[in-house]
Amino acid sequence: MLNMTKLIQNEWLKQTKKKSFWVSAILMALIGVGATVITSMFSDASAGIGVDSAVSYLSGMMTASGMGQFATILSVVGTAGIVAQEYAHGTIKFLLIRSRGRGEILTSKYIAALLYTLAMTLVAALSMYIAGGFAFGFGGTGAQWLDALQAGAYGFVYSLVYVTLTFAIGTLTRSTGVAIGGGLTGTMFGGIIIFKDFYKYVLFPNADLAVYNQIGPPLPGMTIGFSLIVLAVYMALFLVAGYTVFRRRDVA
Amino acid sequence: MTLKQTNPPVLKLSGVTKRIGKKTIVDGLSFEVRGGEIVGLLGPNGAGKTTAMRMMTGLIRMSEGDVTVAGSSIRDRFKEAIAQVGGIIENPEFYPYMSGFDNLKQAARMTDSVTDQRIAEVIGLLGLEEAQGKKVKTYSLGMRQRLGIAQALLDRPKLLILDEPNNGLDPAGIREMRDYLKQIAHSEGIAILVSSHLLSEIEQMCSRVVVIQNGRLVTERKLGGREAGAADLPELRIRVDKPEEARRAIEALERVKLERVSEAESEVTCLAADADMAALIDALRLAGVTVYRIAETRKSLEDEFLQWTGGNQIA
Numbered sequence: 001m002l003n004m005t006k007l008i009q010n011e012w013l014k015q016t017k018k019k020s021f022w023v024s025a026i027l028m029a030l031i032g033v034g035a036t037v038i039t040s041m042f043s044d045a046s047a048g049i050g051v052d053s054a055v056s057y058l059s060g061m062m063t064a065s066g067m068g069q070f071a072t073i074l075s076v077v078g079t080a081g082i083v084a085q086e087y088a089h090g091t092i093k094f095l096l097i098r099s100r101g102r103g104e105i106l107t108s109k110y111i112a113a114l115l116y117t118l119a120m121t122l123v124a125a126l127s128m129y130i131a132g133g134f135a136f137g138f139g140g141t142g143a144q145w146l147d148a149l150q151a152g153a154y155g156f157v158y159s160l161v162y163v164t165l166t167f168a169i170g171t172l173t174r175s176t177g178v179a180i181g182g183g184l185t186g187t188m189f190g191g192i193i194i195f196k197d198f199y200k201y202v203l204f205p206n207a208d209l210a211v212y213n214q215i216g217p218p219l220p221g222m223t224i225g226f227s228l229i230v231l232a233v234y235m236a237l238f239l240v241a242g243y244t245v246f247r248r249r250d251v252a
Numbered sequence: 253m254t255l256k257q258t259n260p261p262v263l264k265l266s267g268v269t270k271r272i273g274k275k276t277i278v279d280g281l282s283f284e285v286r287g288g289e290i291v292g293l294l295g296p297n298g299a300g301k302t303t304a305m306r307m308m309t310g311l312i313r314m315s316e317g318d319v320t321v322a323g324s325s326i327r328d329r330f331k332e333a334i335a336q337v338g339g340i341i342e343n344p345e346f347y348p349y350m351s352g353f354d355n356l357k358q359a360a361r362m363t364d365s366v367t368d369q370r371i372a373e374v375i376g377l378l379g380l381e382e383a384q385g386k387k388v389k390t391y392s393l394g395m396r397q398r399l400g401i402a403q404a405l406l407d408r409p410k411l412l413i414l415d416e417p418n419n420g421l422d423p424a425g426i427r428e429m430r431d432y433l434k435q436i437a438h439s440e441g442i443a444i445l446v447s448s449h450l451l452s453e454i455e456q457m458c459s460r461v462v463v464i465q466n467g468r469l470v471t472e473r474k475l476g477g478r479e480a481g482a483a484d485l486p487e488l489r490i491r492v493d494k495p496e497e498a499r500r501a502i503e504a505l506e507r508v509k510l511e512r513v514s515e516a517e518s519e520v521t522c523l524a525a526d527a528d529m530a531a532l533i534d535a536l537r538l539a540g541v542t543v544y545r546i547a548e549t550r551k552s553l554e555d556e557f558l559q560w561t562g563g564n565q566i567a
Contacts, residue, residue: 003364006361006362007361007362009361010358010361010362013350013354013358014347014350014358017347017349017350017354018349019349089345089346089347089348090342090343090345091345091346091347093309093311093341093342093345094345094346094358094359094403095362096309096310096311097309097310097311097334097337097339097341098334098359098362098363099331099332099334099335099362099363099364099407100331100362101330101331248313250306250311250312250313251306251311251312252306252312
């Protein structure tokens with residue numbers, strides 16, 4: 001357990017000691033504040049928006065159709081290189097000739113990717129909460145907090161799906177570029193619905209759980225439980241593929 | 253020397269083989285390295301040196317055979333085996349955007365026992381005090397090489413595997429590295445396996461060489477010592493005033509073998525055992541030949557290497 005903690009610490013430092021991490025975090029905060037400023041400017045004109053506090057604002061904005069999309073993109077870009085860059089720098093050898101299993105090393109990297117995604121989600125939430133507080137007031141009812149939390153969780157799950165996809169592609173191809181391309185292309189498929197029954201078993205229409213509260217199931221027969229199972233199966237597949245290859249691969 | 257005979261092998265390769273598709277890159281390689289020994293792994297380009305070193309460190313899988321480090325198999329007990337190994341495979345690679353110290357910390361977090369005190373000790377050993385706070389991307393290749401040795405030594409390994417440790421070092425750096433490796437092999441009893449293209453360097457540093465070609469062991473040879481057998485008699489170049497007379501005198505000697513006579517340089521070359529030196533000198537004196545100089549012509553490692561490997565290109 002201590003070993004794993006230290007491995008995760010290593011991975012976290014590799015992320016945060018890079019300038020690009022802070023550029024992403026600041027960009028996320030700026031987008032959060034910017035979006036809030038624009039929303040508040042137009043909310044006077046369209047009073048029907050129903051936002052009366054920063055918290056209710058958050059519950060509308062944290063999902064994949066709002067700021068969750070940006071958090072996902074930044075997380076995909078930020079974590080694509082987490083395995084691939086080790087190969088590019090040659091540091092994979094540095095990493096693998098230690099008294100740690102390859103499985104442990106990949107696990108620490110996946111956890112670091114999750115932490116990165118969580119960090120981006122929190123930066124988005126925090127920047128919009130503070131900006132939203134000035135725009136709409138800081139108060140919020142308990143029910144609103146629950147809604148906001150749920151929206152944040154849905155946004156996070158959405159990010160997680162594509163970050164996992166990106167992580168697997170990066171592990172399999174050892175290419176940061178291909179991993180970013182794969183992850184971002186995936187997010188674009190989310191908006192496309194093919195009205196055939198098989199499509200409900202595809203990853204993309206299931207990724208955004210918030211639709212069940214907002215506009216209803218993307219395809220008939222889909223429920224939030226169904227989507228969660230589909231997502232879990234896909235993510236398990238991605239990870240199994242990544243682990244199998246990473247553990248067995250000859251490092252030239 | 254007697255100590256080395258009794259030291260148990262730290263590194264042991266038995267029948268190590270790597271096949272990729274139909275190609276056999278390393279073929280049934282077996283040899284040992286004992287504690288306190290520096291062994292050179294030599295071979296022409298593409299001989300399989302780096303592939304062999306990658307198998308020893310578990311970076312690539314063996315098709316057949318096994319490698320044990322201090323008794324633990326790299327195949328079956330990887331973690332125990334690799335915990336005894338410090339290595340640089342090809343170039344020492346680091347995270348360029350982190351400082352030297354942070355890179356060592358990264359390595360230390362992947363061990364069970366390395367403390368900050370040990371990191372400081374290793375930094376001191378390799379003279380990295382000034383450089384440790386700077387980002388690795390600003391390091392020269394020589395500095396990176398030293399940092400590589402530092403990370404390899406962190407966890408007090410029993411075995412160092414160094415692929416081309418002199419890459420990018422200047423002559424002073426090479427000498428420093430050589431002295432340092434000799435010192436740690438001697439004082440801490442670490443077994444060291446190095447590969448290098450600089451044969452003269454191997455010659456000065458190693459007590460033994462293992463030569464491989466096309467993935468197979470060609471020869472295993474002690475350096476500095478001499479093997480028994482006529483072919484290994486020392487070759488002597490004798491400068492004299494009358495080479496023709498000298499020739500006749502030497503030819504009359506039964507146990508001394510004349511190699512050639514050079515009138516132009518006024519020299520005769522012959523093979524003679526140490527025990528026959530007195531007889532040789534007496535014979536020359538009695539023949540009225542004045543001897544100006546006797547020198548042993550030693551074959552350099554390079555000559556021998558080319559002989560072993562059939563003159564393939566080295567570099």
